Amino acid sequence: MTNLSILDAVPSTNCIYLVLGEIHCTHLLLPSPMAPPPFSLLLPLFVFLFLQSCRLSTSALPSLAKSASLSVENPADVLVSPSGAFSAGFFLVGNNAYGFAVWFSQPPCSGTDCTPVWMANRQAPVNGRRSTFSLLDSGNLVLTDAGHAGGEVWSSGTSSPSAAQLRLNDTGNLVLADDSGVVLWQSFDSPTDTLLPQQPLTRNTFLISARSRYNCSTGFYKLYFDNDNVLRLVFDGPSISSVYWPFPWAQSSQLGRFLYNSSRIAVLDPLGRFQSSDNYSFSTSDYGIAAIQRRMTLDFDGNLRVYSRELGSTSWTVTWEAISGIPCFIHGVCGNNSLCSYDPAKGRRCSCVPGYVPKVLGDWSAGCVPNFTFSDGCVADEIRFVKLLYIDFYGYDYNTIYNTTLEKCRQTCLSLCNCRGFQYSGSLSDSGSTTFNCFPKIELLNGHNLPSFTGEFFIKVPKNKTFTEDQLVKRTQYTCSPATEVILDRTYAKKGKNGAVSFMLWFACVVGGIEIVVVFLVWFFLIRNQQDVTSVHQSYLLAATGFKRFTYDELKKATRNFSQEIGRGAGGIVYKALLADDRVAAVKVLSNATTGEADFLAEASTIGRVNHMNLIEMWGYCAEGKHRLLVYEFMEHGSLAQNLSSPELHWKRRFDIAVGTAKGLAYLHEECLEWVLHCDVKPQNILLDSDYQPKVADFGLSKLMDRGKVTNSDFSRIRGTRGYMAPEWVSNLSITSKVDVYSYGIVMLEMVTGISPTTSVHSLESGGDAKQIRLIPWARSKMMEPGRTGSRLQEMVDPVLKRDYDLKKMEILIEVALKCVEEDKDARPTMSQVVEMLLRHENND
Incomplete structure (x- = not known):
C-alpha cells in the first residue's frame, strides 16, 4: 500500500507536510496556529487523503506488497529488478491494448522498442484505461480489465495467509514469495515464447511462438519434451500437427538423442551453453562472453534462435538457430497444396502447386485449393x-x-x-x-x-x-508477395463526462435495480422447489458417474475453441485439449446424441466405470443444453490407422497390438458389469499410447446390452464401418458379440497385409496383370496353398515390415484372424479364446 503519512504540523509556519513515497510534498496553509481550522479548509485535505489512500500504486517499485496495484494508466507504474536489467508492467501490444509483461530495460527503451520475455495475458489484452495488476490480501495476483465482462483476465491462483511480496529478479524471473521466502508463484514456471539464462525448460513447461511479428497471441509452433524424453519442435496448426525438429525421418538414436532419461530438463547458461537431458547440447557463436544479454526465443516463423547483445547495445544478433539454411523444412509455413522455396536474398516464399490457387489471398497458412x-x-x-x-x-x-x-x-x-x-x-x-x-x-x-x-x-x-x-x-523463381502483417487492434470507447447525463444514468440504474430485485424475488419463490428437485437429481447423477462434469465453456477453452481436430467419425469429432490441471486430453463432440441429460449421464456412467489397461480411460463428460461431449485420455501416437505404414510399427509391436486389442474386447464382452458391444471395431478406434500399446476407443457409444440377453431387437440400424461389418448386419440375423470378433479379424488382416478392406485393391504380384481382389478370399487362398509357408507369407505380409518378423507367429496370427472372419458367426471364436490362442503359442516359444 502507498506509504502516506503526516510527518509534521508546525504551528509557527502554519504548514502541514504530506509526504507521498519519497518524491511528493504538499503544503496546506492554515489561518491560525491556535484556532481550529474551519471545515471549508479541512474538506479539501480529507478529500486529498482519501484519494491518495485509494491510489495503490507507486512509481518504479522494487516490489509489490499485498493490497497494492499497478495501473495501466500510469506508465511509471513498473517493477524494476535490483540492477535495472529487467522491468515488469503494462506493455503496449496494440491500439489501446496492453499485456502485463517482463521486458529488458537495459539499455532504456520505451513502447514497442522494448523486448518482452514473458507475458501473462497473451490471448486477452486489457484496456488502456482502468485496468490494474494487483496483489490481493488473499495472496492472489490478479490482472483485471475494465473492458472485460468478468473483470479478471488472469490470476496466479495463489493464496497466502501471511505477508507476501512480488519481486522481479535480475535473472528476469518475476517471483511471488511469502514472508518466509517460500516461492508461491514465478514466471519462470510458465514461459511464453522465450527462455532466459538459468530458466529451466521441464516436462511441465514449453515455449509457444507468437502468432506473427505484430501479434503477441499464441501461435502454432511449440518447443517441448515429447513422451520419449526428446526435446522437439512441433507445428501444432488448426487442423494438423507434425514434428519437424529433430528431422522426423531420422532416428533419435542416430542423432545422438538419449531416450532413456525421464528427468526432461534443459537450460541455457549465462555464457551461451545449452544442455538438455536428452544429450542434446550446443554453444552459441559468442560462447564464453559473460557481460552480455541472451535469450532463447521460439520465433513466429517456427525457428528456435538464441539472441545476444552487448550491454548498452539496442540491437540483437542471432548467435544460434535450430534450422539454418533450410527454413522450408519448418512445417506449416505455406499450408496445404503449396510449396515453400528459399532465396537467401529474399527469404522464404510460398506458391501453389500447378492447378491450385490461394485459398485466402495474403494468408499462405490457409494453403491452396484446386481450381x-x-x-x-x-x-x-x-x-x-x-x-x-x-x-x-x-x-x-x-x-x-x-x-x-x-x-x-x-x-x-x-x-x-x-x-x-x-x-x-x-x-x-x-x-x-x-x-x-x-x-x-x-x-x-x-x-x-x-x-x-x-x-x-x-x-x-x-x-x-x-x-x-x-x-x-x-x-x-517465385515472386509471391509475403503475407501482410496486421497490428493487433483492440479499441475501447473513451467517453466524455457529463454531470446531468451521469445523474440520470445513475437514477435509471437505481430504479432498474429495484425492479430487477422485485422480479428476482418473485422468480425465486416460484421455481425454488423445482430447483431443489433438480439439484438433488444432479447430485445423484454426479455421484453415480464418479468422474468430473465439465462445463461447455471449460472444454471450449481447453480445446482453444475446438481448433485442433485429431480425428472424426460417424459419432462425432475429436479435438485435442489441455485441461486446467495441465493434463492433455481428447474431447469428443458427439454429433448424434439426442438423448436427454439423465439418459446420457446413465450411459456415460457405465462407460466411466469400465477400467482396463487396453481400453481408453474416460475422465469426464459435458451435458449442457444441446451439447454432449466426452473427455478421454490423450494417446500420443494417435490411431492404428495413422501408423499402419510407419516403420516404427515393427513386428513385435504389431503382435502386441493384436493381443492387447483382443484383451480389451474380451473384457468388454465377458467381464464388464454390463455386456458391452463395440459395433465399430476398426483401426481408427484402436489408439496407441507412448509405448505403442493399444487402447480400444469408442466402445460405449453404440449400445449397452444386458448380460442375460444374447440378442437385442433394439439394434434396428446398421452400425459400423463398411468393410469391417459382419454379415449379420445385412442378413437380418441376431446381433451378438461375434460382430466385434469379425471386425477384429478384418483389422488384424489389414495390419498384417497392409491392405485396407475399405478401398479398391489391386494385386501387384510380379509376373501377373493387375486385377481387383477381395481381402478375405485372397488371404484364405494364400494360406491354403500347400507347401509354401515361407513364400506365401512373404506375398501376404505388408512390405513395410521388410520380412523382419517371426514366421511362426505371423502364420498363427493370420490363421486366428481368418477364424474370426468366418461367415457363420457360430464358427467364430470368442475374444477370450482369441487371447488364449495367441498367448498359448507365444508362451510355447
Whole structure:
C-alpha cells in the first residue's frame, strides 16, 4: 500500500507536510496556529487523503506488497529488478491494448522498442484505461480489465495467509514469495515464447511462438519434451500437427538423442551453453562472453534462435538457430497444396502447386485449393498425372509401397479416390543396389522446392488441364508477395463526462435495480422447489458417474475453441485439449446424441466405470443444453490407422497390438458389469499410447446390452464401418458379440497385409496383370496353398515390415484372424479364446 503519512504540523509556519513515497510534498496553509481550522479548509485535505489512500500504486517499485496495484494508466507504474536489467508492467501490444509483461530495460527503451520475455495475458489484452495488476490480501495476483465482462483476465491462483511480496529478479524471473521466502508463484514456471539464462525448460513447461511479428497471441509452433524424453519442435496448426525438429525421418538414436532419461530438463547458461537431458547440447557463436544479454526465443516463423547483445547495445544478433539454411523444412509455413522455396536474398516464399490457387489471398497458412473439379476422383478417363521436378512433400503417405515400378505406383494412386499424387524415388538397399519406392499422398503438406532432390513427384489433375514449363520446373523463381502483417487492434470507447447525463444514468440504474430485485424475488419463490428437485437429481447423477462434469465453456477453452481436430467419425469429432490441471486430453463432440441429460449421464456412467489397461480411460463428460461431449485420455501416437505404414510399427509391436486389442474386447464382452458391444471395431478406434500399446476407443457409444440377453431387437440400424461389418448386419440375423470378433479379424488382416478392406485393391504380384481382389478370399487362398509357408507369407505380409518378423507367429496370427472372419458367426471364436490362442503359442516359444 502507498506509504502516506503526516510527518509534521508546525504551528509557527502554519504548514502541514504530506509526504507521498519519497518524491511528493504538499503544503496546506492554515489561518491560525491556535484556532481550529474551519471545515471549508479541512474538506479539501480529507478529500486529498482519501484519494491518495485509494491510489495503490507507486512509481518504479522494487516490489509489490499485498493490497497494492499497478495501473495501466500510469506508465511509471513498473517493477524494476535490483540492477535495472529487467522491468515488469503494462506493455503496449496494440491500439489501446496492453499485456502485463517482463521486458529488458537495459539499455532504456520505451513502447514497442522494448523486448518482452514473458507475458501473462497473451490471448486477452486489457484496456488502456482502468485496468490494474494487483496483489490481493488473499495472496492472489490478479490482472483485471475494465473492458472485460468478468473483470479478471488472469490470476496466479495463489493464496497466502501471511505477508507476501512480488519481486522481479535480475535473472528476469518475476517471483511471488511469502514472508518466509517460500516461492508461491514465478514466471519462470510458465514461459511464453522465450527462455532466459538459468530458466529451466521441464516436462511441465514449453515455449509457444507468437502468432506473427505484430501479434503477441499464441501461435502454432511449440518447443517441448515429447513422451520419449526428446526435446522437439512441433507445428501444432488448426487442423494438423507434425514434428519437424529433430528431422522426423531420422532416428533419435542416430542423432545422438538419449531416450532413456525421464528427468526432461534443459537450460541455457549465462555464457551461451545449452544442455538438455536428452544429450542434446550446443554453444552459441559468442560462447564464453559473460557481460552480455541472451535469450532463447521460439520465433513466429517456427525457428528456435538464441539472441545476444552487448550491454548498452539496442540491437540483437542471432548467435544460434535450430534450422539454418533450410527454413522450408519448418512445417506449416505455406499450408496445404503449396510449396515453400528459399532465396537467401529474399527469404522464404510460398506458391501453389500447378492447378491450385490461394485459398485466402495474403494468408499462405490457409494453403491452396484446386481450381478444377473431378466428377469422380476415381474415373481414370478424366485423370492424368503431371510430373514436378525438385519437389518434395513430407508425410501423409498412404501405405508406402517399397521396391515397385512407376506404373504400379501410378495405378495405386489412380485407384485411390483421395490420392492427391505420388512421389517416386530411389534408395540404396543394404546390398548396394538401388530400389524404387512409391509414396501415395493423401494430403500435400510440408511441400518445398529442393534442387538437390532426385525423386519425382506426380500430381493428379484433369486431363484437360495444361501447364507451362515454368510452372512445372522453375520452382525457385517465385515472386509471391509475403503475407501482410496486421497490428493487433483492440479499441475501447473513451467517453466524455457529463454531470446531468451521469445523474440520470445513475437514477435509471437505481430504479432498474429495484425492479430487477422485485422480479428476482418473485422468480425465486416460484421455481425454488423445482430447483431443489433438480439439484438433488444432479447430485445423484454426479455421484453415480464418479468422474468430473465439465462445463461447455471449460472444454471450449481447453480445446482453444475446438481448433485442433485429431480425428472424426460417424459419432462425432475429436479435438485435442489441455485441461486446467495441465493434463492433455481428447474431447469428443458427439454429433448424434439426442438423448436427454439423465439418459446420457446413465450411459456415460457405465462407460466411466469400465477400467482396463487396453481400453481408453474416460475422465469426464459435458451435458449442457444441446451439447454432449466426452473427455478421454490423450494417446500420443494417435490411431492404428495413422501408423499402419510407419516403420516404427515393427513386428513385435504389431503382435502386441493384436493381443492387447483382443484383451480389451474380451473384457468388454465377458467381464464388464454390463455386456458391452463395440459395433465399430476398426483401426481408427484402436489408439496407441507412448509405448505403442493399444487402447480400444469408442466402445460405449453404440449400445449397452444386458448380460442375460444374447440378442437385442433394439439394434434396428446398421452400425459400423463398411468393410469391417459382419454379415449379420445385412442378413437380418441376431446381433451378438461375434460382430466385434469379425471386425477384429478384418483389422488384424489389414495390419498384417497392409491392405485396407475399405478401398479398391489391386494385386501387384510380379509376373501377373493387375486385377481387383477381395481381402478375405485372397488371404484364405494364400494360406491354403500347400507347401509354401515361407513364400506365401512373404506375398501376404505388408512390405513395410521388410520380412523382419517371426514366421511362426505371423502364420498363427493370420490363421486366428481368418477364424474370426468366418461367415457363420457360430464358427467364430470368442475374444477370450482369441487371447488364449495367441498367448498359448507365444508362451510355447
